[in-house]
Structures are given as C-alpha cells and as structure tokens.
Amino acid sequence: MTITLQTIIFALLSVVVLGSALFVVTTRNLFHAALMLILSFFGVAGLYVLLESGFFAVAQVLVYIGAISILFIFAVMLTRGMVAMPRVNAQAQLAALVSVLLFVVIVVIVNPTALSIKVLPGASERVLGGIPWQFTTVTTITDSYIKQFGASLVDGSAYLLPFLLAAVLLDIALAGAVQVARERRPAEVLAERELMAAEAAEEQQREQALDTAPETVLAADHH
Amino acid sequence: METAVRTDFGFVGVMFVTAFLLMAATLYAASLLRPKKPNKEKLSTYECGMETVGDTWVQFRSQYYIFALVFVLFDVEVLLLFPIAVAFGSLSLFATLQAMLFVVILLAALLFAWRKGVLEWK
Amino acid sequence: MDLLNIINNLLKIIGDWIYGLVHGLVGNLLVTDLITMGLAAIILCTFAALSFMGLTYAERKIVARIQDRIGPNQAGPFGLLVPIADGIKMFTKEDTTPTAADRWVYNIAPLVIATAALTAYAVLPLAPGVVGTNLNVGVVFTIAIGSGSVVAILMAGWGSNNKYALLGAFRTVAQLIGYEVPMLLNLIPVVLIAGSLSLVDIVNVQSTLNGSPGIPFVLYFPVSALIFLISGIAETARSPFDLLEAESEIVAGFHVEYSGMKFALFFLGEYVNALAVSFMFATLFLGGYNGPIFPPYVWLLIKAAAVFTILMWLRGTLPRIRVDQMHTMNWKFFVPISALNLIILLLVAKIFQPGNAAMPWVTPGVQAMATAITTLIPFLAGLSIASRRLRSQRDAAEALAETRRAANRAAVTTSMGGAH
Amino acid sequence: MEQGILNGIPLHFFLIVAAGLFCIGLYGVLGRKNAIAMLMGVELMLNAVNINLIAFWRYVRPETPAALAFVAFVFVVAAAEAAVGLALIISVYRNTKSVDPEKLDQMKF
Numbered sequence: 001m002t003i004t005l006q007t008i009i010f011a012l013l014s015v016v017v018l019g020s021a022l023f024v025v026t027t028r029n030l031f032h033a034a035l036m037l038i039l040s041f042f043g044v045a046g047l048y049v050l051l052e053s054g055f056f057a058v059a060q061v062l063v064y065i066g067a068i069s070i071l072f073i074f075a076v077m078l079t080r081g082m083v084a085m086p087r088v089n090a091q092a093q094l095a096a097l098v099s100v101l102l103f104v105v106i107v108v109i110v111n112p113t114a115l116s117i118k119v120l121p122g123a124s125e126r127v128l129g130g131i132p133w134q135f136t137t138v139t140t141i142t143d144s145y146i147k148q149f150g151a152s153l154v155d156g157s158a159y160l161l162p163f164l165l166a167a168v169l170l171d172i173a174l175a176g177a178v179q180v181a182r183e184r185r186p187a188e189v190l191a192e193r194e195l196m197a198a199e200a201a202e203e204q205q206r207e208q209a210l211d212t213a214p215e216t217v218l219a220a221d222h223h
Numbered sequence: 224m225e226t227a228v229r230t231d232f233g234f235v236g237v238m239f240v241t242a243f244l245l246m247a248a249t250l251y252a253a254s255l256l257r258p259k260k261p262n263k264e265k266l267s268t269y270e271c272g273m274e275t276v277g278d279t280w281v282q283f284r285s286q287y288y289i290f291a292l293v294f295v296l297f298d299v300e301v302l303l304l305f306p307i308a309v310a311f312g313s314l315s316l317f318a319t320l321q322a323m324l325f326v327v328i329l330l331a332a333l334l335f336a337w338r339k340g341v342l343e344w345k
Numbered sequence: 346m347d348l349l350n351i352i353n354n355l356l357k358i359i360g361d362w363i364y365g366l367v368h369g370l371v372g373n374l375l376v377t378d379l380i381t382m383g384l385a386a387i388i389l390c391t392f393a394a395l396s397f398m399g400l401t402y403a404e405r406k407i408v409a410r411i412q413d414r415i416g417p418n419q420a421g422p423f424g425l426l427v428p429i430a431d432g433i434k435m436f437t438k439e440d441t442t443p444t445a446a447d448r449w450v451y452n453i454a455p456l457v458i459a460t461a462a463l464t465a466y467a468v469l470p471l472a473p474g475v476v477g478t479n480l481n482v483g484v485v486f487t488i489a490i491g492s493g494s495v496v497a498i499l500m501a502g503w504g505s506n507n508k509y510a511l512l513g514a515f516r517t518v519a520q521l522i523g524y525e526v527p528m529l530l531n532l533i534p535v536v537l538i539a540g541s542l543s544l545v546d547i548v549n550v551q552s553t554l555n556g557s558p559g560i561p562f563v564l565y566f567p568v569s570a571l572i573f574l575i576s577g578i579a580e581t582a583r584s585p586f587d588l589l590e591a592e593s594e595i596v597a598g599f600h601v602e603y604s605g606m607k608f609a610l611f612f613l614g615e616y617v618n619a620l621a622v623s624f625m626f627a628t629l630f631l632g633g634y635n636g637p638i639f640p641p642y643v644w645l646l647i648k649a650a651a652v653f654t655i656l657m658w659l660r661g662t663l664p665r666i667r668v669d670q671m672h673t674m675n676w677k678f679f680v681p682i683s684a685l686n687l688i689i690l691l692l693v694a695k696i697f698q699p700g701n702a703a704m705p706w707v708t709p710g711v712q713a714m715a716t717a718i719t720t721l722i723p724f725l726a727g728l729s730i731a732s733r734r735l736r737s738q739r740d741a742a743e744a745l746a747e748t749r750r751a752a753n754r755a756a757v758t759t760s761m762g763g764a765h
Numbered sequence: 766m767e768q769g770i771l772n773g774i775p776l777h778f779f780l781i782v783a784a785g786l787f788c789i790g791l792y793g794v795l796g797r798k799n800a801i802a803m804l805m806g807v808e809l810m811l812n813a814v815n816i817n818l819i820a821f822w823r824y825v826r827p828e829t830p831a832a833l834a835f836v837a838f839v840f841v842v843a844a845a846e847a848a849v850g851l852a853l854i855i856s857v858y859r860n861t862k863s864v865d866p867e868k869l870d871q872m873k874f
Contacts, residue, residue, distance in 0.1 A: 004773035005375065009236075014782045021786055021809050025793035030801060031503055035450065037805050038496055040786075044812050047782070049232045050774065051823045055542075056815075056836055057232070058485045059302050063840050066492030067295040068808065068847045070522060073499050074288045075801055075851040077515070079858040088796045089867060095795030099788040106784035110777045141827045143481040146542065147313075149830040149837075150306030154318035159834040164321065166303065166841040167328040173845035174296045174332045177852035181285050181292070182341050183859075234382050234478035235467050235486070241386035242463035245394075246456050246610060253436045253606035266444045268507050268602070285855055287519050292848050293676070294522040299844045301529040303837060304687075305485060308536035311694070319695040323688050330684045333676075342676040344669040 010050055017043035030076045038069045055146050289341045293333065300329045353640045356475040360385075389466045389477060397616045398428035404657050411661030440605030443505065451504030454497045455603065455610035461493025462617040469624055470545045472634050472641040483544040484532055487625060488525065491580065494614060495521050498599050501611070505602035513598030516668070517582060523675045524579035524586075530683035531569040531576070534690050534716070535562050535629050548633035561632035565713045568686055568724040570630040572679055574652070577622035579671070581615060584660040588668055623652040682727050686720045693719045771824065779820035787813035800854045800864045804847060811843045 020040040024033045041064040048057035152158040307314070307322050314322075336342055351358065363384065368377040402417070402425065409416030417424030442451060465487050467477040480486055495518055502514020539547040539562075553559035563570045579586040600611045627633060627648035634641035636648075666674075697707050697715040786809055793806025815836050822832030858864050 002773055006772035007774055010774050010778065014778075014785075017782065018785050018789065021789040024805055024809065025789055025797065025802070030799065031447075032450075033802060033805060035496075035500065037808065040809065041812065044786075044816060046236075047779065047816055048819055049236075050772070051779070051819050052771075053819050053823060053833075054232055054480065055306070055482050055485070056819060056833070058482045058489045059837075059840065060815075061492060062485060062489040063295075063298055063302055063844060064808075064812070066489060066495065066525075067291075067298040067522075068844060070492075070495060070499070070518065071288070071291050071295060071847050071851055072801065072805065072808075074291050074515075075855055077503075077511070078285060078288060078855050079801065079864050089798040092792075092796035095792050098795065099792040102791065103784055103788040106788075107781055110780040110784070139827055141823070145827070145830065145833070146306050146481070147310045147540075149833045150308070150310035151314065151318070152830045152834060153303065153837075154307055154310075154314060154321045156317065156321075158830075160321055162834065162838055163303065164325060164328065166838055167300070167325045169845055170296050170299060170841060171328055171332040171335075173848050174292055175335050177292050177848045178289055178336055178339055178341055180849070180856045181288055181852035182339065183285050231478050231480055233378075234385070235464065235480065237379070237382040238386045238389065238467040238477060239460065239464050241383060242390050242460045243456060245387070245390050246459045246463075250456070250606055250610070253440065256436050257605060258437070258439050260439065261441060263444075266441055268443050268445050268505075285859075287515050288852070288855060290519050290523055290672075290676075292852070294526055295844050295848055297526040297529070297680070299841055301526075301533065302840065304533055305536060305542065308533050309540060309542060311537045311691075312540045312698075314695070316695060319691050323691050326684055326688050326691075330681065330688075333680060333684070337677065342672070344672040 006050060009046070013043050013046040013050070016040070017047065031073070034069060034072045034076055037072065038065050041065050041069065052141060053145070055149075286341070286344070289336070293336055293342075296329065296332055300325070354472070354474075355640065356472045356642055360475060385477060386467075390463050393463055393466055393617050393620070394613065396620055397613050398432065400616055400620065400653070401431065402428050404660070407654070407657045408661040411658065435606055435609040438605040440607060441602075443507070443602055445506040446602065447504045447506060449504075450500045451602075452607070454501035454504055455607040455614075457500065458494045458497035458614035459610045459617070461490050461497065462614040462621065464493075465490045465618075465621045466624075468544055469621075470548050470628065470633060471645060475642070476545055479543055479545045482542045484536060484542045484547070484629070487544075487621070488529060488532070491521075491525070491618070494618065497614075501603070502599040505599075507602050510599050510601050513601065516588075517599055520582065520586065520588075520671065521580060523672060524576040524679075527572050527675065527679040527683045528576040528580060530680070530687055531566070531573040532629070533687055534566045534569050534694075537690065537694055538562065538565060538712075544628055544633075548628060548635065551632040552635040559635075560709060560713050561630060561635075563630040565716050566630070566686075566690070566720060567717055568720045569683070570626070572683055573630070574622075574626055574655075576675075576679065577626060578619075578656060578659065579675070581619040581622055583615070583619055583656060585663040585665050586671060588665055588671065619656060620649070620653060623649040623656065626652050678727065678731055682724055685723055685727075689719050689723065690716055776820060776824045779816060783813040783816040783820070785813075786810075786816065798865055798867070800857075800866050801851070803866065804850045804854070807850075808843060808847065811839055811846075815839050 017040050020036040020043065023036040024040065027033045027036070041060060044064075045057040045060040048054070048060060153163045154160055304322070304325070311319075364377065364381050367380050367384075368374070371377050371380065405427070406416045406424070417427040420426040420430045442448060468480045468483040468486055470476040470479075498514050498517050498521070502511040502517075505511070535547060536542060539550045541547065541550075547562075551559065551561050600608060603611060624645070627645060631648045631652075633648075634645040636644035639647070693715050694712060697704075697712040699707050699709050699712055701707055790806045790809030790811075790813060793809060794803050795806075797803050797806065818832045818836050818839070822836075826832065854864055857869060861868065863869075
C-alpha cells in the first residue's frame with residue numbers, strides 16, 4: 001500500500017471521528033459530550049470529502065452541526081443540573097462487551113484478505129445483494145451527481161414517494177415535538193386534568209353499573 | 224510518482240487550518256504582550272458588581288427549543304430542495320409540481336406551529 | 346499583451362506568476378500546490394483582517410456623519426490611525442479567564458468563531474479565474490460554515506459560566522437560527538436559474554459571456570434579494586438587530602466575560618461575517634465581478650462596498666427593534682413569504698423557461714420579468730396585510746390605554762370630590 | 766485480484782471506521798444512564814450508516830443515485846428522531862426532574 005496525502009488525511013480524520021465519539025460516550029459532562037459530538041460530525045464530513053461527495057459533506061455540516069447539535073445543546077441546557085450524573089448504567093460492561101464483539105465480527109467480515117470465508121456453502125465469491133464484493137476499478141465521478149440526485153428525488157419512477165413521505169414525516173415530527181415540548185399555561189393544564197378526571201369518573205360509574213346489574217345492561221344493549 | 228491534489232476541498236482545508244493557526248498565533252502574541260495581574264475580584268463572575276446568586280442554571284424556557292425545532296425542519300427541507308433546484312432546468316412540469324407539493328406540505332407544519340401559538344415571543 | 350488586458354487580469358497574472366515561481370523553486374507538483382494554497386489562504390485571511398480594521402474606521406466615520414458628529418479625529422490625520430491604536434490596545438490589554446469558567450470551552454470559542462468567519466472567504470470568486478476554490482457546492486458551503494459561529498456562541502455562553510452570558514447566547518442563537526431559514530429559502534431561486542451551486546457558475550450566468558442572459562439576479566428576484574439582505578444583517582447581529590448585544594442598554598450578551606484579544610476575535614468575527622454577507626449579496630444578486638469599463642475585482646469591491654454602506658446607513662439611522670418584533674417579523678412574515686415565493690417561482694420559472702418550443706417568444710428577460718412581478722405581488726399584499734394588522738393592534742392598544750386613563754381621571758375626580 | 770482503490774484508500778478502510786463508529790454509538794445507547802447521551806449514541810450510529818452508504822456509492826455504484834437518496838432520508842430521519850426524542854426528554858424532565866430512562870417506570874405522570 002502506498003502512502004498518499006489522502007491516506008494521511010484519512011488516518012487523521014479517523015482518529016478524530018473515533019476519538020471524539022469515544023469521548024462522547026464516556027464523558028460525564030453532557031455539554032462537553034455535545035461539543036465532541038460536533039467534532040465527530042465534522043470528521044465524518046471530512047470523510048465524505050475524501051469520498052468525493054462534497055454535497056453531503058456540506059449537508060452534514062449544515063444539518064448535523066448547524067441544526068441537530070444545536071437541538072442537543074438546547075436540550076442539555078433545558079434539562080439543567082443533569083450535567084454531572086452517573087456516567088453509565090448497570091449493564092455498561094455487558095454493553096461494552098457486545099460492542100467490541102460486534103466490531104470484531106464486522107472487521108472479520110469486511111476484511112478483504114480473508115477470501116476463504118464463504119457466506120453460503122458452495123458460493124465461490126462473496127456476492128451480497130447483487131453487488132460483487134470484489135471489484136477492480138473505481139470509476140471517476142463528475143459534478144453532475146448532484147443534478148442526477150436532485151432529478152431522481154422528483155422522478156415518479158425513482159424516489160418521489162419517499163421524498164414526499166420525508167416531508168410528511170418532518171411535518172408529523174414537528175407537530176408532535178411542538179405538542180410535547182411547548183409549555184402550556186397552568187390554566188390549560190388544569191382544564192385538561194379536570195377533563196381527564198371527569199372521564200375517569202364516568203368510566204368508573206359505568207363499571208359500577210356493569211358490576212351491579214350486568215343482566216339488565218346486557219339486555220338493554222341487546223335491544 | 225506525484226499525485227495531484229484535489230484542490231476543490233483541499234483549499235478549504237488549507238484555509239481552515241491557516242485561519243485557525245493565524246488566530247491562535249494572534250492570541251499567543253497577545254498573551255506575550257499583555258500584563259497578567261489576576262486577583263480574586265477580577266476573576267469573579269461579572270454581574271454588575273453584585274455577588275452571584277445561585278448557580279448559572281437559571282430556568283430556560285422551552286420556547287428556544289421550539290424555535291430550534293422549526294429551524295431544523297426548514298434546514299432539512301432546504302437541503303433536499305438544493306439538488307432539485309440544481310436539476311431544475313431539465314425537470315418536467317410534473318416534477319416541478321411535486322417539488323411545489325413538498326414545500327406546501329412543509330408550509331403546513333409552519334402553519335400548525337403558528338396556530339398553536341408557539342411562534343409568539345411571550 | 347496590452348495594458349488593459351494586464352490590468353483586467355492583474356490578480357490572475359500575479360497568481361500564475363507566484364505559482365510558476367514556487368514550482369520553479371520546488372519542482373514537486375504536490376508541494377507546489379500546498380505552498381501556493383497556503384500562501385493564498387494567508388493572503389485571504391490578511392485581506393479579511395485588514396478590511397476589518399479599515400471597516401471599523403469607515404463605520405465610525407460614516408455613522409458619526411449620519412448622526413451629526415465628527416467621529417475619530419485625534420490619532421493621526423482624520424483619525425486614520427485609530428484602528429492601529431485599537432489594535433495595540435487590544436494586544437496589550439489584560440485578558441482574564443474567570444475562575445468559574447469552563448477553561449477549554451471558554452478559550453476556544455473565539456478561535457472557532459474567527460476561523461469559521463474567515464473560512465467562508467475560501468469560495469469567493471474575486472475575478473475571472475481567481476477564486477480560492479471553485480467548490481461545486483459553494484453556496485451551501487458559505488451558509489453551512491456559518492453554523493460554526495452558532496456553535497461558538499453557545500460555547501462562549503456556556504464556558505463563561507455566567508447567567509447573562511448564557512442567556513445572551515440563547516437569545517443570539519434563537520435569532521441566528523431563525524434568520525438562517527429565510528436566508529436559505531431565498532438562495533434557492535438563484536440556484537434554480539443558475540442551475541449550479543458553484544458561486545463561479547452563478548456569477549457567470551449573470552455575465553453576458555458564453556451566451557448567458559447577463560441579467561443580475563436582483564432583477565429576477567427583487568423580493569428574495571431584499572429578504573436575503575435583511576436576514577443577512579440579522580445573521581451578523583448588526584444594528585438594528587443587535588438586541589442581544591445592545592451595548593447601550595444591557596451587558597454585552599454572550600461575550601460579557603471576554604476581554605482583550607479574545608473579545609477582539611469576537612468583534613473580528615462579527616465584522617468579517619458582515620463583510621462576507623456584503624460580498625455574498627454582491628456575488629449572488631448583483632452580478633459579482635461583472636461590469637463594464639473597470640477591472641472585475643474593482644467592480645466586486647465597489648458592489649460589496651455599496652452593500653456594506655447600506656449596512657452602515659441602517660445602523661446609523663434605525664432604532665433597535667424589540668425582541669418580539671424581531672421573532673414575529675421572521676417567523677410570521679419572512680419565512681411564510683419566502684416559502685410562498687418559492688412555490689410561485691417554481692411554477693412561473695418552469696412555465697416561462699427559455700427554450701420552450703411552444704413559446705418561442707420567452708427569453709431570459711421575459712422570464713425575469715415574470716418571476717419579478719409574480720413574486721412582488723404576494724410580497725406587497727403580505728406587507729399591506731401585516732401593516733394594517735399591526736396598525737389595528739396598535740390602535741386597539743391605544744384605545745384601551747385611553748379608556749383606562751379616562752377611568753383613572755374619573756376616579757381621581759370623584760375621590761377628590763368626596764374629600765371636599 | 767486487485768481491489769478498487771480510491772486515492773490510495775481501499776473501501777474496507779471506510780467500512781472499518783464506520784464499524785468502529787457504529788459500535789461506539791451502540792455502547793452509548795446501551796450503556797449510558799442519561800437519555801440525552803443515549804440519543805447522542807443513536808446519532809453516532811446513524812452517521813456510521815451514512816459513511817457506509819456513501820462509501821458503497823462511491824466505490825461500487827457511482828452512476829446511480831440510490832445510495833444518495835438513502836443518505837438524504839437518513840438525514841431526514843435523524844433530524845426527526847432528534848427533534849421528537851429530545852422534546853420527549855424535555856417534557857419528561859419537566860414532570861419528573863430526571864432524564865434517567867430507568868426511572869421512567871410509570872405509564873403516566
């Protein structure tokens with residue numbers, strides 16, 4: 001393997017991504033965790049650049065760093081006082097074991113030198129879902145991939161349905177989140193509680209009626 | 224063998240590193256030049272001369288979070304609209320109508336938030 | 346090569362000469378690229394930092410003139426040395442880190458904001474063939490890199506461990522992310538017509554070269570341009586949108602704990618961002634470096650300076666708006682109007698697309714007129730509805746206050762009558 | 766058989782980094798005692814998925830935008846998930862003053 005500028009950058013970015021991700025899952029201070037999450041997202045954007053998909057690198061910065069991280073930081077600050085809590089729960093050691101095992105399994109699977117492993121008995125070459133695992137050339141891409149992608153989003157025979165469903169999903173997510181997160185006025189909350197109490201009382205009454213005179217109620221229902 | 228650098232994002236990286244180093248150098252130079260005479264009073268948290276009461280965690284209103292929610296919605300929407308805008312020149316009328324429908328669906332979310340009264344600054 | 350050509354392509358010629366020089370010295374293509382890119386980055390950063398110094402002076406002078414003052418006039422002729430004096434002051438001022446602060450976060454925040462602001466200049470086309478990098482996603486990049494300053498502000502607010510800093514940071518971020526939405530929404534029309542996210546392509550579409558229509562996008566989308574500019578001012582948190590800072594009323598918001606050079610970096614970030622918004626507006630809507638007679642880079646500077654002058658003018662004349670007005674204007678006017686505009690534009694720009702065989706009379710000029718008129722109508726309608734609504738609200742509030750006053754007067758007179 | 770290599774980086778490098786990120790995220794989801802930290806883990810996992818998708822797109826099928834569409838929808842889903850999840854956490858915190866998922870053993874508040 002030859003060492004190029006790209007491999008050096010790749011190594012640096014990998015260290016940044018994995019290191020900051022480790023920091024995220026181990027630190028006690030949630031605000032620091034959120035900052036390190038941002039660094040990790042940034043590193044991932046760098047990996048996208050190395051994969052020559054600049055649009056998604058920028059989109060990663062715009063959506064993950066510019067929007068989702070802000071949501072996280074706001075949530076950390078709104079649930080104040082929870083900055084230093086116990087880091088891990090009771091099953092943390094088991095979780096670590098599972099994660100490490102999974103990692104080992106994935107590394108064994110994607111390791112291209114272990115050609116002798118066969119996924120199915122009798123299979124000569126790893127073929128997963130129609131994509132030959134071993135390929136010989138990497139074709140160059142042009143800038144038109146953004147255009148292609150954009151056209152496919154509104155193409156009825158491509159991804160139009162998921163595209164519109166994504167809009168609906170965002171709609172529902174916003175509606176639900178606003179409904180859950182908004183602070184209601186005390187009067188509003190009280191009114192709702194009264195309504196719920198009234199409903200519960202009604203329910204109880206009906207049940208009592210059922211208990212005391214089941215036959216008559218059933219008969220009334222029957223008619 | 225020489226490899227040509229892909230200069231498109233390469234320059235962004237160089238610019239980022241250069242800007243960061245220049246600014247850090249400025250801070251370092253300032254740290255050499257400036258006096259350093261700290262005392263307890265000077266290093267206390269600034270609150271117009273009063274002693275600070277309580278910790279920094281005053282109650283924040285979830286209003287901020289709701290603004291961030293609407294922002295996230297539109298951010299993701301615009302992200303999906305940019306590639307469509309790039310491809311706009313060759314789109315059919317049907318495809319354009321679908322893109323319009325997409326914006327209309329998301330505008331509905333804004334109207335919902337408006338009706339719920341969460342866009343008010345109270 | 347004649348003199349005119351040399352002047353027009355001055356930047357490109359210098360750049361090529363430096364590249365050739367370095368290549369001659371080093372010989373290796375990779376190393377040459379790296380060195381020249383580093384040089385270009387240093388030049389761009391220095392340009393931004395120097396223009397920061399110049400702009401502070403220009404702004405003080407111009408705002409002073411607007412407000413019938415003289416402005417700085419002591420240091421040097423016409424006070425020209427004031428920026429240098431400021432710089433020396435900033436460098437030699439003591440820089441405290443509060444004991445309660447979160448050290449790392451507190452110290453890195455100003456670096457992040459300045460770096461993010463400077464990196465945006467990497468994609469700015471300065472003249473034909475002279476651009477830091479012709480990124481094929483340049484437009485999105487300039488907006489995306491702005492989220493760096495949002496993160497930096499939150500870091501500063503948190504790191505200071507000060508109630509007012511944190512509250513100020515929250516308010517600032519609410520404003521910044523709010524006004525990012527109309528900014529993004531009004532970028533899309535430009536991309537629709539240009540068919541590319543590259544800033545160089547967008548500038549080229551606005552020139553008359555290569556058979557392009559040569560119409561600046563401000564004529565296509567006057568409404569979008571206006572909303573983009575106002576959102577841009579709000580994005581950089583300048584007056585009249587500087588209510589999070591409100592130097593004359595409350596403590597300075599998220600950077601209350603900062604002093605010395607770190608404070609200067611926040612200030613630099615703010616100015617560099619404002620200048621970047623001016624350059625972006627000039628590039629996206631005013632045709633960038635295109636223009637007759639003068640060399641391209643001069644045109645770009647003229648346009649950006651004109652936009653920045655508008656910014657200073659607004660700062661000198663308009664009163665600061667209230668926080669509820671600011672959010673209402675954004676969420677209830679700019680965002681719905683921008684989205685509505687976008688819906689209309691998608692349809693109109695598609696129907697009036699040049700090159701349609703059924704409608705051969707449609708030229709880019711016709712398309713521009715169609716988009717301009719169809720977006721102006723809902724904008725003006727929305728404006729009149731909003732103003733009528735606000736006026737009726739204000740009238741109602743005043744009527745209520747008047748009745749209260751009358752009731753008070755009546756109560757006072759009766760009580761006085763009882764005393765008699 | 767020679768592998769396809771892009772700029773000196775073979776495909777499985779990206780896959781292994783993505784696997785590492787995924788497993789770290791998984792540990793975050795399973796092992797943290799704080800609901801917000803768990804959501805951070807989920808975001809890390811989604812990022813790992815995105816790396817895989819883009820890597821496969823670039824190395825194997827750069828001519829079709831299928832993987833890109835998936836990536837875009839992962840962005841959408843990640844945004845929606847973070848928005849709703851954090852809203853729930855804020856709401857629960859308002860009612861119980863806790864963000865520990867193990868304490869949420871009541872069906873209503």
